[in-house]
Amino acid sequence: MSRSKVLEVTIILIILSGAFVYQYMHKRAAASDTLNLVQEPLPTLKEQTLSDSSEETTEAERRAVAEPSRQDQVKQYVSGRKVEDLRKYNPHVSLLGVAPDWAMLDRYQESITKEDFERLLTSVYTVGETWREWIEIHEDYALIVQNAEDDEVDQYRLTFSKQPGVKISRFWRNPNELGPAPEGKPLDGMVIAIDPGHIGGEWAQMEERDFAVNGDEPVREGEITLQVAQMLKPQLEQLGADVVLVRDSLDPVNPKRPGHYAHAAWVELEGRGFVPSAPALEELRNRMFYRAGEVRERAKILNTIIRPDLTLCLHFNASSWGDPENRQLTNESHFHILLNGAFTSGELAKDDHRFTMLKKILTRSHGEEAGVSAAIAESFVALSGLPAYDYGELSMRARKINGNPYLWARNLLANELFDSPVVYMEPYVMNSKVDYVRLQMGDYEGEKEVNGVMRPSIFREYTKGMIDGLVMYYTEQRGTRKAEEPSTFK
C-alpha cells in the first residue's frame, strides 16, 4: 500500500469512527430523554452503595446467609444492572427473564426414561395438549423448541435413558441420599430454606398484602409469614436441620427499588405494543420490583448460596374483597399446598419457562414435593380442620395431584425458580371472619376463645401442622440410625 493510500484509509477510518461516536452520543441522549419522562430518578451507583452500607446487618442476617457470598451476589447484581437497564425487549421470555442456555440440560442426557418423561410432562407439568406445539416425543428422544423465534430448526434433542434409576447431578438430596437419621433427629444433616412470602412493612400496601377492617391494625402477609418462619426455625433446628431464612427482616432481598425498573418497564410496555402511560409504567415497575425482581433475587440466593434439600414457602391465602369501598370479611377459610407444575399455554410459549419446566422434570423434584407435601397436608388438616381449596377440574392453570384434594400443581415464580423441592403453603384466608380474628389476636400460649370455639394461636397451629408432617415424612423415609454401640475398649 502506498503512503497516500495509507493516509486515505486513515482519514476514512477517522471519519467513520467520528460518525459512530456521534451516533452513540445521540442515542445516549435519546435514552436519557426517555428516562427523564419517568418521575423517579435512578439513584446513582454511589448513592446505592452508600445506602446499602449504612444498613445495619443483624446477627441473624449474618447467620442466615454467608456474608462474603451474599456480598458477592449483591456486587454482581449491581454491576449487572447496566446491562439489564439497556435490555432489549424479548417477546419470548417472561418478565425480567433471560434467554436460557439449553446446553445446561446436557448433563441430564440419557437420565430419564421415555415413560417417566411422558408421565411427568402430561400428568404434572402441563394442562391440556398445547405442549405438543413445543415438544415432540419420539421413541428414543424428545425434541424441544429452544427458541420460539425459530421453532423449526432450533430444537433441543433430549435422549432418553433405557433404564430407570440413572444418578442425576443436582445439589439437593432426597431421603434416600440423606440416609438414616439418629433417633429423635429425623431432619439430621438436612439444609432447609424458609422463604417467608412477600416483604411486608412499608411495602405491604404496594404488594396488595395488607388487610384491615374497622380501622384495625392491618394484617400484613409479609409480616405474619416472617413470624411463622421465625417460630419454625428453632424447632426445625431441634430436629437436626440447618435452617436458613431467605428473608429475615421487613426489607426486600432485592437490592433494587421500583425506580431502578423505570427504564425496563418502559422497554417492556413499548415492546408489547403499548404507548406507556404514567400509571401503567408505575404499576409495572412496582411489580418488577416486589414480585419478579424480588423472587428472582431470592432464587439466586437460594440456588447459589443456600442450596437447600428442601424449601418451605410460607404464605397465607386471601379472598378478594367484594366491594373494595366497603370491605366485609368473608365466611370462607381453606387450605392447600402448591407443587410446581401445570404450566399454562402462555408459559409454555416462553423460552425461559419451557426451559425451567424441562429442568424440573429432569431433576425429578416432583416426587419429593408430592411426598413431603402430602405428609404436611395430613398433619395440617388434623390440627386445623380446614377444608381444601378447589381450583376445579377444568382449571387451565392448576391441577390436582395424586387425587389429593389438598395438593395442587401450579406454576408460580418461586416454586419454578427455586431448584430444590418446594412446599408452598397456602393455608387460611386472612380476610375471613375466623382467621382475621385469630391473626388480630397474635401469638399466645394454650387456647383462647375465637367466635365461641377454643383455639390455639394461629401461628402455633401453622408451625405445628408443618413440623408434625415433616417429622412423619422424614422418619418414615429415612429410617432411624441405630445409636453406636459403646466401645468395649476404653
Ligand SMILES: [Zn+2]
Ligand atoms: Zn402470599
